[in-house]
Amino acid sequence: MxxxxxxxxxxxxxxxxxxxxxxxxxxxxxxxxxxxxxxxxxxxxxxxxxxxxxxxxxxxxxxxxxESKEDLLKKIVSKGINEIITSFDNNKNDILTKDEFIHYIKENFNIIKNNLKFWKLYIAIIIQPPVLKIVKNEILNFSAPGLKKLENYFTAQGVKNPVAETKLFSSIMDGVQINYVIDSENFPLEDVINLIILKFCC
Amino acid sequence: MxxxxxxxxxxxxxxxxxxxxxxxxxxxxxxxxxxxxxxxxxxxxxxxxxxxxxxxxxxxxxxxxxESKEDLLKKIVSKGINEIITSFDNNKNDILTKDEFIHYIKENFNIIKNNLKFWKLYIAIIIQPPVLKIVKNEILNFSAPGLKKLENYFTAQGVKNPVAETKLFSSIMDGVQINYVIDSENFPLEDVINLIILKFCC
Amino acid sequence: MxxxxxxxxxxxxxxxxxxxxxxxxxxxxxxxxxxxxxxxxxxxxxxxxxxxxxxxxxxxxxxxxxESKEDLLKKIVSKGINEIITSFDNNKNDILTKDEFIHYIKENFNIIKNNLKFWKLYIAIIIQPPVLKIVKNEILNFSAPGLKKLENYFTAQGVKNPVAETKLFSSIMDGVQINYVIDSENFPLEDVINLIILKFCC
Amino acid sequence: MxxxxxxxxxxxxxxxxxxxxxxxxxxxxxxxxxxxxxxxxxxxxxxxxxxxxxxxxxxxxxxxxxESKEDLLKKIVSKGINEIITSFDNNKNDILTKDEFIHYIKENFNIIKNNLKFWKLYIAIIIQPPVLKIVKNEILNFSAPGLKKLENYFTAQGVKNPVAETKLFSSIMDGVQINYVIDSENFPLEDVINLIILKFCC
DNA sequence: AATGAATGAGCTTTCATTCAT
DNA sequence: GATGAATGAAAGCTCATTCAT
Structure with a gap:
């Protein structure tokens, strides 16, 4: 027994x-x-x-x-993205104020900082065509509303070419994120964030 | 016979x-x-x-x-990088003037434009850890001098934090390149380049 | 709780x-x-x-x-066969009369009709060598007495080659059953049964 | 060297x-x-x-x-069926004479005899629903014309119900073939063939 | 008696690489 | 230089069966 x-x-x-x-x-x-x-x-x-x-x-x-290895990847990405959406969701559709925009930038990098591994994966995915296909929908659904919000903000700020400004800004976010994710220890993130704020809010 | x-x-x-x-x-x-x-x-x-x-x-x-599939990849990347180094090499180590800097930005994107496929591959590579290992040395040897040149330029321009400025600038270049490479047809490259020049040369 | x-x-x-x-x-x-x-x-x-x-x-x-998947199959086949044996068992060993023979043919197909799914499985099994091994004994024990009874009947009827006649008859039963089971809706069972009776009882 | x-x-x-x-x-x-x-x-x-x-x-x-295990099966069945079609093809669409019909029966079993292994497989396939799906088309294309020819023959012979007669006849062929293939050594094929001829040609 | 999480051997399939010609 | 048949390790995945609860 x-x-x-x-x-x-x-x-x-x-x-x-x-x-x-x-x-x-x-x-x-x-x-x-x-x-x-x-x-x-x-x-x-x-x-x-x-x-x-x-x-x-x-x-x-x-x-x-x-269900499969691909499903595992999909679920991981979905979950990670959902967590971010949730943390971002300020449930109002108003146009951002300048302070909110600054907060948005900072918050964005905070999230990256706290989920470094996920973002490494995320970046690796968006860059690899065949892997991207697997999670394309999840990613599009995630990024579209944010981009629209940005464009509205720049338009409201009276920027000359809000579409280009949005593309540049989101490209910068991508580029900084990638370089930070690749070698976070040697990247002066705080200084760079302040530079971005300086260049986009004045 | x-x-x-x-x-x-x-x-x-x-x-x-x-x-x-x-x-x-x-x-x-x-x-x-x-x-x-x-x-x-x-x-x-x-x-x-x-x-x-x-x-x-x-x-x-x-x-x-x-010798192998990996060797093929290595040789492709080496070759592509060498071509770019060659086309960039203005064989003088002087500090860039503002005009030369602007020319550098434009030239950079011209090269991308003319070798879209290579850059797609290049970006896919630098992001993938295990593949990156294969071609790491080639890439480092290529990018280091350019970064130094940039830093010297920003220092000479009297920028407050030249290291951060360089990191931001090269991150921007990366981010824009990636977004352009991913979806070149819908990316307003000219407008974005002008915006970069505006934000970094005034 | x-x-x-x-x-x-x-x-x-x-x-x-x-x-x-x-x-x-x-x-x-x-x-x-x-x-x-x-x-x-x-x-x-x-x-x-x-x-x-x-x-x-x-x-x-x-x-x-x-005990196992195979045991499940075995028990299903055993059970199905036993049900048929029971329904057939007229507990007398006398030789069939012509009327009884005709009744035997009709009864045989009635059983098939009423247990279409089981017979589909049964046929699938007897044809597949490795699956057959699993249920071979059950099937042999079941079919042997019936075949003997048939042979006795044909012998009593004065058929020239009762062994061949029995083999042909049981082959016919198998063949008709299979074709009926495979596509019961398009099979003119009644007509075919009558033809069999015609060909074997006159 | x-x-x-x-x-x-x-x-x-x-x-x-x-x-x-x-x-x-x-x-x-x-x-x-x-x-x-x-x-x-x-x-x-x-x-x-x-x-x-x-x-x-x-x-x-x-x-x-x-291409796959299924493709292998498909090709084997296709090939086997094609060989038979070829050997049967007497390139005339006339209605069979009684002699030709007898020859058809005998020839049918000759082919089985000479390709016992293939027919074992063939029978196992037509009976198993999921495997059948794989090769359904090949089989249908093969058997349809033969069945039509049979029906025409029986009609020409003045049989009462040619459809039922055809179904019965082809069922018999199937049944005999199966029983022969399952245990060819103990099956009196010649005698059974003669019985079939007797029952269908007089 | 009842649950369903957990196991792992075994399957089909892929593909960089080798090698006889 | 050139061919493509041949290799076989290694991958993703399935599923009958076991077992702690």
């Missing part, structure tokens, strides 16, 4: 809630591990087995939670 | 020079084809067979000119 | 009989579901999970009733 | 014809081996590796000749 039998005489299956929790925990664990490996080694150089091994599960279990 | 043998029999033996030239031509052909496929489909989604087929040679022959 | 536990607490302990009956019901339910899926999709394309899901139980529970 | 170098000083690739022949031979070899294994063990119990091993090639090479 083993420990288990002593504990409970009649064995009962776990409740629906317990199973749900187990699933949630494992799913998050796999996502987290996969994100790290994808960001570190790239999507194609990361094998399902390596994800399973690092997570401490069997490779089969992964397919209990994700 | 088939046609091929007849042809071989009739033809004069080629000189060393001729052989070398033929090698060069074929090598360039393979490089060009591979670059297109890499840029279009990504490194991993491009097979050696597809390169061989598009080039019109056998896959075996490819290994007569390149 | 969740709903389930409350229920368990309030309910009286079931008698041995009740438990046995519950087992029987559940076992039949699983068998029936599996039969349908096997017949529809084939043995290998039917997963244990799909059977469990369609039955409305957990996959683990299935192994409480059947 | 090895044997090869002694033989020919300048190494030449094989001619297109040689390559084509190599392909043809290997393809046939793989088909033949796969047919045997499919017939013996069933489609699902036959692994690509076992086919490769028995053929004496690497598993990868198989994919040089066949």
């Amino acid at each position: 083993n420990n288990r039998s002593i504990k409970t005489f009649v064995m009962c299956p776990r409740s629906k809630e317990q199973y749900k929790e187990i699933r949630k925990i494992k799913q998050d664990l796999i996502s987290k591990t996969a994100l790290e490996l994808f960001a570190e080694n790239g999507f194609h150089h990361t094998t399902i087995n390596s994800i399973a091994q690092k997570t401490g599960i069997s490779n089969g279990l992964l397919y209990n939670y994700f | 088939n046609n091929r043998s007849i042809k071989t029999f009739v033809m004069c033996p080629r000189s060393k020079e001729q052989y070398k030239e033929i090698r060069k031509i074929k090598q360039d052909l393979i490089s060009k084809t591979a670059l297109e496929l890499f840029a279009e489909n990504g490194f991993h989604h491009t097979t050696i067979n597809s390169i061989a087929q598009k080039t019109g040679i056998s896959n075996g022959l490819l290994y007569n000119y390149f | 969740n709903n389930r536990s409350i229920k368990t607490f309030v309910m009286c302990p079931r008698s041995k009989e009740q438990y046995k009956e519950i087992r029987k019901i559940k076992q039949d339910l699983i068998s029936k579901t599996a039969l349908e899926l096997f017949a529809e999709n084939g043995f290998h394309h039917t997963t244990i999970n799909s059977i469990a899901q369609k039955t409305g139980i957990s996959n683990g529970l299935l192994y409480n009733y059947f | 090895n044997n090869r170098s002694i033989k020919t000083f300048v190494m030449c690739p094989r001619s297109k014809e040689q390559y084509k022949e190599i392909r043809k031979i290997k393809q046939d070899l793989i088909s033949k081996t796969a047919l045997e294994l499919f017939a013996e063990n069933g489609f699902h119990h036959t692994t690509i590796n076992s086919i490769a091993q028995k053929t004496g090639i690497s598993n990868g090479l198989l994919y040089n000749y066949f």
Whole structure:
């Protein structure tokens, strides 16, 4: 008679809630591990087995939670983007004030700072055509409203060519993010942010 | 005796020079084809067979000119970078004037415009950690002098924080290039270039 | 304490009989579901999970009733065959009269008609060598007495070559059954049965 | 200097014809081996590796000749059916005479006799729903004209219900073939054929 | 009796690379 | 120089079965 039998005489299956929790925990664990490996080694150089091994599960279990390797990537990106959307959502459609715009810039980089690995992956994805296809929709849905808001802001500020200004600004954000993500230790992020504010708010 | 043998029999033996030239031509052909496929489909989604087929040679022959798939990538990137270094080399180490700086910006984008496919590949590469390792040295050797030159320019212009200014400027160049390369048709490059000049030269 | 536990607490302990009956019901339910899926999709394309899901139980529970997937198949075939034997069993070993023979033919097809799914599976099984091995014994035990009875009948009727006649007759039954099972809607079963009777009873 | 170098000083690739022949031979070899294994063990119990091993090639090479395991099956069935069609094709659309009908029956079984393995596979296929889907079209195109010819024959012979007669006859052919294929050694084929002729030609 | 998470062997398929010709 | 048949390691994925609860 083993420990288990002593504990409970009649064995009962776990409740629906317990199973749900187990699933949630494992799913998050796999996502987290996969994100790290994808960001570190790239999507194609990361094998399902390596994800399973690092997570401490069997490779089969992964397919209990994700339909395929691509689905795993999709879900990771979706989740990451959703978190950002949520943190950004100030539920008002008014045009930004200058202070809000500055706050927007700073907040943007704060998020990057706090999710460096995710952004490494995100950038790697948007640049790789075949991988991009997999998550294109998720990304478009995410970035479109922000870009519109920016354009409205620049228009309201009386900028000559708001479309170009928006493209430049978002390109700058991309470029700075990429360079920061690639080598965050040697990148003077604060100084660069202040320079951006200087160049776009005066 | 088939046609091929007849042809071989009739033809004069080629000189060393001729052989070398033929090698060069074929090598360039393979490089060009591979670059297109890499840029279009990504490194991993491009097979050696597809390169061989598009080039019109056998896959075996490819290994007569390149040691491996990675070697092919390395050589393509090296070659592309060298071409750019050459076209940039104004063989003087003086500090740039404002006009030269403006010319530098414009020239930079001209090169991108004329080698869109290469830059698509280049950007895809610098972002992917494991692929980057393969060509890291080539890239570093290429970009370092340019960055120093920029920093010297900003210092001479009396900019407050030349290091941050350089980082921002090169980040902008990266960001704009990426966005232009990703969707060149919808990117108002001229307008954006003028905006950059406006923001960095006044 | 969740709903389930409350229920368990309030309910009286079931008698041995009740438990046995519950087992029987559940076992039949699983068998029936599996039969349908096997017949529809084939043995290998039917997963244990799909059977469990369609039955409305957990996959683990299935192994409480059947030792393995193969055992499940075996039990289904056994059961189906036994039902037929029972329905055929006229518990007399006398030689068939002509009327009884005609009744035998008609009854045979009636059974098929009423168990179309089972026969679809049955036919699929007898034809597939490795699956056949699993249920070979059950099938042989079932068909042998019937074949002997047929041979005796033909012998009694004064047929020249009763062995060949029996083989042909049982082959016909198989062939007609297969073609009926494959596409029952477009098969003129009644007409064909009458033709068989015509060709074998005159 | 090895044997090869002694033989020919300048190494030449094989001619297109040689390559084509190599392909043809290997393809046939793989088909033949796969047919045997499919017939013996069933489609699902036959692994690509076992086919490769028995053929004496690497598993990868198989994919040089066949797109997939399903494609291999399809090609085997197509080829087998085509051979039969060819051997049957008497390039006249006239209605069969009684002698030709008898010859048709005998010829049919001759073909089965000479391709026992293929027919084992063929029968296993037509009975298994999911495998059938893969080769349905090939089979339909093959059997339709023969059935029409039969119906015309029976109509011309003044049979009461030619549709039912055709269905019965083809069912008999199927049934006999199946029983013969399953256990050819104990099946009195000649006697059974004569019985069929007796029952359908008088 | 009942649950469903977890396992892992085994499958099909891909593709950079080699090598006889 | 040139060919393409051939290799085989390694990948993603499936699913019958087990087991803690």
